Amino acid sequence: MKIDRKIDRKIKKYINNKKFLIGSCMLLVMVVLSLFAPLITGYGYDETFVGPALEPPSKDYWFGTDRLGRDMFTRVIYGTRISLISALTITSICFAIGVLLGLLAGYYGGVIDMFVMRVVDIFFSLPWVLIGLLVVVIRGPGLLSVVISLSLAYFPSFTRITRSVVLSVREQDFVIAARLTGESNANIIFRYILPNCFSALIVQASIIMSFAILGEAALSYLGYGIRPPEPSWGVLLQQSTNYMWDNSYLVILPGLFIVFTVLSFNFMGDGLRDLLDPRYKRAYE
Amino acid sequence: MSESMNQPIHDPILSIKNLTVVYKDTLFSLKKSRFSRPAVDGVSLDVPHRGTIGIVGESGCGKSTIAKSILMMTEPCGGEILFNGTGLDSWRRNRLAYYSKVQMIWQDPFSSINPKMRIQEIISRPLHNFFHLSSDEIAQRLHATIRKVGLTEDHLVMYPHELSGGGRQRVTIARALISEPILLIADEPTSALDVSIQAQILNLLKELKQDMALSMVFISHNISVVEFLCDSICVMYMGRIVESAPREVLVKDHRHWYTTLLFESLPNGPRPKERKFKVDLGELAVCEKGCSFAPRCIRAEKLCFESSPDLVEIGPDHFCACHFHA
Numbered sequence: 001m002k003i004d005r006k007i008d009r010k011i012k013k014y015i016n017n018k019k020f021l022i023g024s025c026m027l028l029v030m031v032v033l034s035l036f037a038p039l040i041t042g043y044g045y046d047e048t049f050v051g052p053a054l055e056p057p058s059k060d061y062w063f064g065t066d067r068l069g070r071d072m073f074t075r076v077i078y079g080t081r082i083s084l085i086s087a088l089t090i091t092s093i094c095f096a097i098g099v100l101l102g103l104l105a106g107y108y109g110g111v112i113d114m115f116v117m118r119v120v121d122i123f124f125s126l127p128w129v130l131i132g133l134l135v136v137v138i139r140g141p142g143l144l145s146v147v148i149s150l151s152l153a154y155f156p157s158f159t160r161i162t163r164s165v166v167l168s169v170r171e172q173d174f175v176i177a178a179r180l181t182g183e184s185n186a187n188i189i190f191r192y193i194l195p196n197c198f199s200a201l202i203v204q205a206s207i208i209m210s211f212a213i214l215g216e217a218a219l220s221y222l223g224y225g226i227r228p229p230e231p232s233w234g235v236l237l238q239q240s241t242n243y244m245w246d247n248s249y250l251v252i253l254p255g256l257f258i259v260f261t262v263l264s265f266n267f268m269g270d271g272l273r274d275l276l277d278p279r280y281k282r283a284y285e
Numbered sequence: 286m287s288e289s290m291n292q293p294i295h296d297p298i299l300s301i302k303n304l305t306v307v308y309k310d311t312l313f314s315l316k317k318s319r320f321s322r323p324a325v326d327g328v329s330l331d332v333p334h335r336g337t338i339g340i341v342g343e344s345g346c347g348k349s350t351i352a353k354s355i356l357m358m359t360e361p362c363g364g365e366i367l368f369n370g371t372g373l374d375s376w377r378r379n380r381l382a383y384y385s386k387v388q389m390i391w392q393d394p395f396s397s398i399n400p401k402m403r404i405q406e407i408i409s410r411p412l413h414n415f416f417h418l419s420s421d422e423i424a425q426r427l428h429a430t431i432r433k434v435g436l437t438e439d440h441l442v443m444y445p446h447e448l449s450g451g452g453r454q455r456v457t458i459a460r461a462l463i464s465e466p467i468l469l470i471a472d473e474p475t476s477a478l479d480v481s482i483q484a485q486i487l488n489l490l491k492e493l494k495q496d497m498a499l500s501m502v503f504i505s506h507n508i509s510v511v512e513f514l515c516d517s518i519c520v521m522y523m524g525r526i527v528e529s530a531p532r533e534v535l536v537k538d539h540r541h542w543y544t545t546l547l548f549e550s551l552p553n554g555p556r557p558k559e560r561k562f563k564v565d566l567g568e569l570a571v572c573e574k575g576c577s578f579a580p581r582c583i584r585a586e587k588l589c590f591e592s593s594p595d596l597v598e599i600g601p602d603h604f605c606a607c608h609f610h611a
């Protein structure tokens with residue numbers, strides 16, 4: 001009973017936050033589109049000449065067709081799949097590597113901190129396009145190259161945030177008390193410090209999701225990333241640039257999908273930042 | 286556990302000899318130790334088996350530093366600490382065994398427990414770390430312990446933020462006592478609590494001390510709290526013990542002016558008729574050569590600013606560091 005009410009209150013708090021609500025609804029739309037893509041559209045994303053080439057949007061072809069007569073709507077929603085999956089993979093890898101390094105640097109300090117943070121600084125100072133270029137030169141374009149290069153580009157932010165939170169949590173009495181209860185370093189890090197870092201990290205994760213979506217689209221647009229015929233949003237934009245003056249729907253509609261998804265993560269991030277901030281809790285509860 | 290039972294218990298259980306601790310300032314340290322004087326300066330005290338020693342003094346006088354030294358959280362610069370007849374240097378090699386016998390309660394029950402852990406886990410972690418027990422045995426001891434400290438089964442699945450300050454302090458007491466230690470260090474365990482709760486916690490500690498045959502070092506800035514719980518009391522000022530005596534003696538026949546001040550500072554303490562208060566620049570006025578209390582002392586004379594008084598025995602078990610203790 002009591003617990004039910006508590007969960008109720010928690011859910012209400014999240015629903016009452018407009019930014020979080022809007023962001024998560026927008027994201028839900030994208031997830032549903034990508035999960036049920038085969039049910040939503042009758043065409044295959046790579047099926048050519050399902051209709052006339054370069055047909056503007058109509059009842060049959062909601063987003064029109066491209067130069068090979070492929071249905072653009074089908075290609076865009078299949079692109080959602082690629083985008084979300086690659087963004088999720090990139091963010092997870094960044095989270096795992098970045099947080100682990102941040103925990104080690106912040107907890108042990110000294111030489112380890114010095115070494116880890118200098119390595120992180122190097123990646124922080126390299127523009128992500130450059131990292132992408134380097135990775136592609138080494139191992140050719142493809143989804144894996146996108147994941148590797150964007151993971152390298154974005155993990156430093158997690159390391160920095162984790163480290164700074166660890167530095168403040170580490171000094172609290174409960175960590176010192178943990179040592180008196182015989183906890184090992186690993187236990188202190190993973191049971192005492194990490195759980196107290198999560199609120200800051202979740203916000204960062206939602207921001208990195210939107211960066212990853214933009215990054216993947218950009219790298220694929222430049223030809224470093226996902227290759228045709230896979231319908232990544234970047235690929236769609238790139239294939240449409242030649243026709244964009246006469247058939248502007250070819251770039252506008254995939255572009256809107258990118259904006260929509262990035263916005264959904266940004267809204268969620270903003271909402272979460274407010275929701276997880278203890279000062280906010282006191283003021284609005 | 287059985288090992289500690291069989292081991293003969295040495296009396297005094299804890300013996301501090303001439304302990305000196307100096308905090309070295311690092312370039313970036315936030316807490317600068319003023320005047321680079323020692324935080325603890327030549328403190329000696331014995332805790333008899335099953336006895337309770339109180340340490341009292343204003344904040345910054347080095348009480349917590351003594352607690353930290355006993356728990357091996359600071360490196361002492363001089364002196365030694367013996368627990369159960371063995372020096373801490375040897376115990377350092379076997380910290381788990383040491384911490385299963387020496388435990389601590391903290392001042393702030395809000396920062397001393399992990400906000401992301403359930404109460405049952407907080408309390409039972411020491412058992413997992415110190416002993417090899419089956420989950421049945423752990424559950425059994427967990428339930429026995431929470432009953433002792435006055436928590437209920439309902440509390441076990443809660444998170445710390447669902448408890449009041451008093452409840453949380455009971456959790457830290459349970460965490461400290463579940464491994465059945467023989468020595469408990471309590472560093473101002475009631476100063477962060479409401480007055481009504483303070484009494485409950487003090488009574489609880491008094492009871493537990495009896496039931497579990499605990500020896501205790503009880504630290505407070507409030508002399509009435511120390512008086513309630515302790516067999517003998519050490520009064521500290523600026524890192525030194527200025528007066529120590531069995532409780533009755535200290536209450537009725539204290540000789541150091543600082544002890545008098547501590548009693549007078551109590552809300553219902555004795556009021557002197559004429560208040561000849563030295564201006565309280567106490568924090569700033571530090572007398573380098575002489576008695577460190579001299580700048581605040583109304584009895585201070587020339588001698589006090591020139592030579593520092595030694596802690597001398599002025600009665601049975603009654604020590605005082607004052608040139609004019611008579």
Ligand SMILES: Nc1ncnc2c1ncn2[C@@H]1O[C@H](COP(=O)(O)OP(=O)(O)O)[C@@H](O)[C@H]1O
Pocket residue numbers: 308309314316317318319324342343344345346347348349350351
């Ligand atoms: N980590 C530290 N670094 C430097 N100085 C410290 C540190 N901790 C305490 N001190 C100094 O040591 C003195 C004694 O502190 P403490 O033992 O905490 O006093 P109490 O517990 O009696 O209030 C104080 O002057 C304080 O400023």
Ligand SMILES: [Mg+2]
Pocket residue numbers: 345348349472473
């Ligand atoms: Mg203190």
